[in-house]
Amino acid sequence: MSFLRELSEARGVSGHEGEVRTLIFGKIRNLVDEYRVDALGNLITLRKARVHADRPVPKKVMLAAHMDEIGLMITEVAKNGLLRFSPVGGIDPRLMLAQKVLVGDKKIPGVVGVKPIHQLKPEDMKQILRHDQLGIDIGATSESQAEGQARVGDYATFDTAYEELGEVAKGKAFDDRAGCAVLMELLKADYPFDLYAVFTVQEEVGLRGSRVAAYAVEPDCAIALEGTVCDDLPKKKDISPTTRLGAGPAITVMDHTFIAHQGMLRHIVNVAEKNGIPYQFKQPGIGGTDAGAIHTAKEGVPSVTVAVPCRYIHSPVLLLSLKDLENTVALVRETLRTLTADIIRPE
Amino acid sequence: MKELVKKLTETYGPSGFEGQVRELIAAEIKGLADEVRTDALGNLFALKKGKDSSKKALVAAHMDEIGIMVTHVDKNGFLRFTRIGGIRPLGLPGVRVVFGNGVTGGIGVEKLDDRAKVPDLDKMYIDVGALDKASSPVQVGDAGAFFQPFVAQQGRWIAKAFDDRIGCAILIETLRKLKKPQHDVYFVFTAQEEVGVRGARVAAFAVDPDFAIAIDITVAADTPECPPAAMELGKGPAIKVMDNGMVVHPGMKNWMVKTAEDAGIPYQFEVLEHGSTDAMAIQTAREGVPSGVLSVPTRYAHTGCEMLDESDVQNTVRLLVELLSRQVELA
């Protein structure tokens, strides 16, 4: 999983995933038989069947992991040199204060400033500032000075360095560079069917890339690989943590975008239990993934989502368990190797 | 038909878990269709060939009902839950729910800090009488549906899930009454309508019809102090003009009106501000499908005591049979 660092630090906000795509392609080009980039920027690769199966298997299986991360777009260069911005994908405005960002392909450093506490009244500190009330300060004192470095349309990312703290990794964009890392590992194994490993774009702005990729690939079934919500902090009420760090890959039963195919769900659980791989069910009804767009492509595609739990998802700094990452690879690899046609046959 | 409706409404089938409803319908339509199949999302297709196979119609009714899904079993065996489809918190406390394995539970609610505010789902839980987490007969991911018996009295029917088991019943009755339709008709009992018209989307792509009709319910606005709308019980099937998800193809609407008037079937117009149907997904399939909707006006939609008028149901069957017996006219 050495590429998790590079994947996390690579920059690719929805609509501008080129750097991530180039990075991933460089590492997997020798593992795939065919590859292409489509109209939206998806990297669609094919690893042909390399082993023989003794039972009927699906012909085409699609795996999807999205390359894009949430970030910001510069919408105005103000007269005083500050950059106004708008979020790309879902960002809680409360997380923007006092953050450090990198603007544009030139990685111009900037900070999202806040009025000092000395100058605030108590009631001011209870106000949530919306993104249109904030600005990115790159140290420019005029519009013309700023325009030399940053322009309307530039994308900005959080400036978070990757670090390992024992078994736990810290970094930005594990949603979904963790999924990309899993998919890259899976390409090292052999399967009895054609595996379409699709590194999708624009998941964060509406599952856009996976939609057109699924239409083109027309798979018999699909698995989306994600980084997902992990809310296992201490709570007053005895309610769901959504997922728990270290409790294994999280399997989606239902979220806002799809209901998992029951046959595939049963199969994954059987595989986990048979092989002693820890797993958990993600809290139903939270979030959405590429499976949401894939499962309604053309005449319908049996789909599931398997994800690595990430604390503080959609924030500038995430934590994940490297053990969870390993177990996610193991679970999906074994699921694929034992996948048969009758699992996805209509009832 | 009453017996059929009773069976259909009393069957368990929240979105994504329509198996029992599908089995029931498959048994009811045995021998009535030329080809029957199921697809990846669980839609049930029944093709009835017509006199003129050059055009294809798709007629849809959805099998799924709204429900809940368990999100957490707490250490004392109480179940936290989330919605499947459009569940409104106002109707929940005290309601009975049944799970796929037959276990029954009731919905309870935490103490309210502000009795004037309607609590949201996160302040509620389901109690199946379990002693603790380990012995709970229900797990995270299990789906539950409302539980209510069907009642018929004085020409009015009361049940849960008329949305859209009444549509399924109407399709089955139509299949029974229709000797040979004019065009090839794909009767599709769709899955997962309540969570985003997902079944209809893939079904329409697969069938690629020339025109489509969805049969669903609409709101009846003839109850005390309700938001203004024109639909009422007993005035006949509602021919939809517009809802929250679509403006109905004027050609389809006009053809439905003309047919109803020709055949002397009462009808009313429907303009619905909140809610939509499978037709919303069907009409944007491929290069587009002119789609219309016939709706059965229903009071208390999405509750355990939906109420409709028997004559409206009969007249909807009559109108659908009339439409499918004729050449489609889209001018």
Next chain:
Amino acid sequence: MDCKAFLQRLSEAPGISGYEQVIREMVTEEFQKYADDIRTDKMGSVIALRRGQGPEPRRRILLAGHMDEIGMMVSKIEEGFLHIAEVGGIDARILPGLEVMVHGKKDLPGIVGTRPPHVQSPGERERVTPMDELLVDVGLSPEEVGRWVRVGDLVSFRRPFTALQGDWAAGKAFDDRVGVVVVGAALANLADSWKHSWDVYGVATCQEEVTFMGAITTAYGIRPDIGIAIDVTFGSMTESGDAETYAMGGGPGIGYGPNVHPKVYEMLVETAKALEIPYQVEALPRGSGTDAWEIQVSREGVPTGVIGVPLRYMHTPVETVCMKDIERAGRLLAGFIARLDDKTMEQLTPRLDAESGS
């Protein structure tokens, strides 16, 4: 093409989403002057084709401007007064006192009624009246209303086109009759001044305001290699220029963001510079809110562009535009189309071996 005269004809005619017949006829009459082929598809969009001069099979570009407008529909009739539901997004604050046209068995002028301030309580006067409490009055007896009007009839804004200072204009439905005019202007420009090797599909789409129906179905049917949506964008209302608003008279906005193919954006900007057409960069951090949203995800995906003509007071009957921006947009698109050749598609595909891919 006389853009102002065409815009006036289109603006003053009714064409609410799903019921665009009158607009369809006007568009067909105008577009066929510059097209080899013109037809209306089964869902109601008008498709005009200008064949290119390259060898077959030719690449295709789709230009889309939506011809439908927002409006209202009769939802219930009560004692001769009409309850209304919105078709598309309407700010209910603009409705009280508005003049409308009720399209029943015949067209009936009407007013969205209000209660005079004299009889309202202070509490009532402080609140915005929601749409379900507003009633349209056509001034007829309940019996007469019953003869001419039914539930489901459409109610459109009634507002004549107004010429303002400096070749600006105001009226209803400029969103997006302005886009339709731009598509026509592009076709006219091509017919007048440019050779082009690609086939050009100039489309007036239906039902954008409610379902993007026209964009979805025409993109599916035409299978374009590039699709460009022309819509209106938010014209600045203050001197300082708020973020995400654009100067009136500053030229068309060229969209940039996930809903736009970055190379299409680049090529549009290059064209604007080469032809010395003023333009503005329209930051679109998420969707574009235009037909491009659906065109981009048609089938296996389509490289898309977005052109936004600055417009003030969107979704009201006083939408205001600078005519020059419309003409510029038309010329920009014609110039862009003229540069498309057999190398374009290759240039649109990102190179995987380059350092910064896209």
